[in-house]
Amino acid sequence: MTEPHVKMVGPVVRGVNADLADALITAIEADNPGAEVVVEDRGGYIRISVPQRCRVTRASLEEALGHSFQLSQLEPALSAFSGRLKLTDDEAIWYLERQD
Template structure:
């Protein structure tokens, strides 16, 4: 996979539900899920996002998007958080370099 970005999630009861929410929010992207036992790496090429709506649909209405930050052990790419979504993407420099190829 070229230019992988996305979260590295600590293993826990809700990891599969978070992965399902990420898959819902990225229907046109090839998403790779790598289970390393203690953590799960979720990645796609160039851009990945998850919304509060999808997280609530899978984890329940009480789930707050900020709770996902506590599940992150790491991530690849740049992260942009808001109250509605979390997005991982390439930095401006990497995107320019990729476009120039």
């Protein structure tokens, strides 16, 4: 019997800002404990994926960057994302609306 396909969600970041991409990976790993974080570096972009739900907080991203950062500044760095995105001042969450 084969395992059902796990649906992944998360941001696709333009590869031009390596510091932001690295900080985003670090923050996502911190904000999703126990979840598998898959990073695919395609040169021009970096896809960061987590099964079902991916969360990143402003606090963890600021800690990883070493300076203050408004999550609204993240949007121009995204070339795409998978799932739906809920963005507030304090966190970004990529999620699946449906489970199938």
